[in-house]
Amino acid sequence: MPKKSKRSAKEIDLTDEQRMIVNAKINECDCVLINAYAGTGKTSTLRKLAEALSDRRVLYICFNRETALHAKKYFPKNTDCRTIHSLAFSLIGGVYREKIGILRPLDIMRKLKLSKSYLAVFTIQGVERFLYSIDEQIQTKHMPVEASTCGINLDELVNCSRVLWELMQDKNSAVPMTHDGYLKIWAKTNPKLAAYDFIFLDESQDTNPVTLDVVMRQRLHKTTGLVFVGDTHQSIYSFRGSINAMEKLQEISTLKYTLTKS
Incomplete structure (x- = not known):
């Protein structure tokens, strides 16, 4: 009886919509979609859901490091709060620890012996668009639209981007490896997150194709339940190659659940 009273106290602040999610019989074969409007308590809902899954191991993938650090203070011990980049770094990124950085157009222009700085900018953008994608090789479609309108030979630009990507992967090259670069390399290894029974992907509306692909592939093992939460009406990082996974899912x-009440 005291145990029941404690449970009621923990749920007293939940809305009916939140309680429906927390009390749902979610299993490892499910793919759950939670469309949460702004201010409806999506994070607290995920925390309560993690508590309800106390006998399971949960991976909560946060959009940025600050959110992950904050979540670690409030989520239960069965939950590992990480960013997708921290997962990739733990297995792949460490190899490039000494050369992780950002790509600077002037440095790339000199390294690739390009005649104009804007060619370096387009070359970098081509690599970045490729890194966000699930494609195996840099292609014309990854080149920025502005490049074609400037009369630039796209095939040559593709070659420049491919050379840049090779230099990024070369541990002996001074060309930096970016965070999205080692994420791409990790994703291509078809990582299995078998240590977790459930994966929560927060801010799903702003995820990129490579991250979504890594998470969705866990479903093939049929031992990991997936919970996607986000707002279909908010997508603020499209410039980073994000897609609205909420619509795709x-x-x-x-x-499927919806959080509309604050």
């Missing part, structure tokens, strides 16, 4: 999700 509508057809394949097994359970």
Whole structure:
């Protein structure tokens, strides 16, 4: 009886919509989609859901490091709060620890012996668009639209981007490896997050294709339940190659919920 009273006290602040999610019989074969409007308590809902899954191991993938650090203070001990980049770094990124940095157009212009700085900018953008994608090789479609309108030979630009990507991967090269670069390398290894029974992906509306692909591939093992949460009406990082995964997941999700009340 005291245990029941404690549970009621913990749920007293939940809305009916939140309680429906927390009390749902979610299993490792499910793909759950939670469309949460701004200010409706999506993070607290995920925390309560993690508590309800106390006998399971949960991976909570946060959008940035600050959110992950904050979540570690409030989520239960069965939950590992990480960014997708921290997962990649723990297995791949460490190899490039000494050369992780950002790509500077003037440095790349000199390294690739390009005649104009804007060619270096387009070359870098081509690599970045490739890194966000699930493609195996840099292609014309990764080149920025502005390049074609400037009359630049796209095939030559593709070659420049491919050379740059090779230099980034070369541990003996001074060309920096970016955070999205080692994420791409890790993703291509088809990582299995078998240590977790459930994966929560926060801010799903702003995830990029390579991150979504890594998470979705866990479903192939049929031992990891997936919970995607976000707001279909908010997507603020499209410039970083993000897609609105919430829309893509509508057809394949097994359970759908909406948070509308604050």
